[in-house]
Amino acid sequence: MSGTITISVDAMGGDNAPRAPIEGARLLLREHPDARFIFHGRQDVLEPLLSEFTDLAQVSEIRHSETVITMDDKPSQALRKGRGSSSMWAAIEAVKNGEAKVAISGGNTGALMAMATFCLRPMQGISRPAIAAIWPTLRSDIIVLDVGATIGADAEQLVDFSILGAAMARALFDMETPTVGLLNVGVEEAKGNEWVKDAAKSLTEKSGAGFTYHGFVEGDDLGKGTVDVVVTEGFTGNIALKTAEGTARQVATYLRNALKGSFLSRLGAMLAYQALSALRSKMDPRTVNGGVFLGLNGVVIKSHGGTDEIGYKSALGLAYDMARNDLIEKIGEGLERMKPGAIPDRQEESEAPTA
Structure with a gap:
């Protein structure tokens, strides 16, 4: 649907998941009716919860992921067990495939950074990604x-x-x-x-x-x-x-x-x-929840894992704003001004990060 902003959500990430991210999405939808959501996680858990909110269900899709990355998983372990099968990986991959403008997770920060870097790759001209608050x-x-x-x-x-x-x-x-x-x-x-x-x-x-x-x-x-x-x-x-x-x-x-x-x-x-x-x-x-992963070929937002629906709504709002205001394009403009020729290239394959 043209004119909409689709946000890919790791619905299993965080202490209060999946209820907090879903209720946070409903709060965001009230302010931004053009928002759309892809929730990644265990379908048998997400379906009954999403059915409680008819308005949100109408603009959302559930994609089943069996594996959940825990807070105790080291980045290397998370990549091994969760690449291609976890809700965290699937949320990021939806951005890579152009199905969503931005991904968000309240899960393990190290695992999220490792997966985001591996899946989306650093932008040409950027040596390491950063987290901005x-x-x-x-x-x-x-x-x-x-x-x-x-x-x-x-x-x-x-x-x-x-x-x-x-x-x-x-x-x-x-x-x-x-x-x-x-x-x-x-x-x-x-x-x-x-x-x-x-x-x-x-x-x-x-x-x-x-x-x-x-x-x-x-x-x-x-x-x-x-x-x-x-x-x-x-x-x-x-x-x-x-x-x-x-x-x-x-x-x-x-x-x-x-x-x-x-x-x-x-x-x-x-x-x-x-x-x-x-x-x-x-x-x-x-009210200021959400760290933005910058320097990748796609936007990923890290929410505080222990926050509630108010915090998730703030992080989702940040995700919405980053997508609506074309963050990736503006980073490309900045790179071109300061590093001529270093325009981000989504097709370029760079070295995978070591975990």
């Missing part, structure tokens, strides 16, 4: 990458991440030249390790080719929203992400306990109900 700030939402795919990225990979992050900002935020900053231990040019300094030199030379290089940024700039895209390697990025999520929950708990402390505080909470509800929503990690 939407990050709420005092200014507006920004993009932070890598948050866990590549540990210890070198200068070339940091430059690649900058291209990918800028392309995602153009697709998601409708920006012509988003600002990019490298996360560092200080903003002075002399600070940081050698590969960060080398990446900064390269980005300074290429600034203007689809993005504006801001310079180094520090940890507190993440919350300020100093730049539109913050680039770092996966070890640092993942720790920053988990720290921010934990801090948000900590502050929310402090606030909730304080507002229950006395009669006057409870009365104040009632009077400020609307403002507190808005604050609670802003601090809820579920």
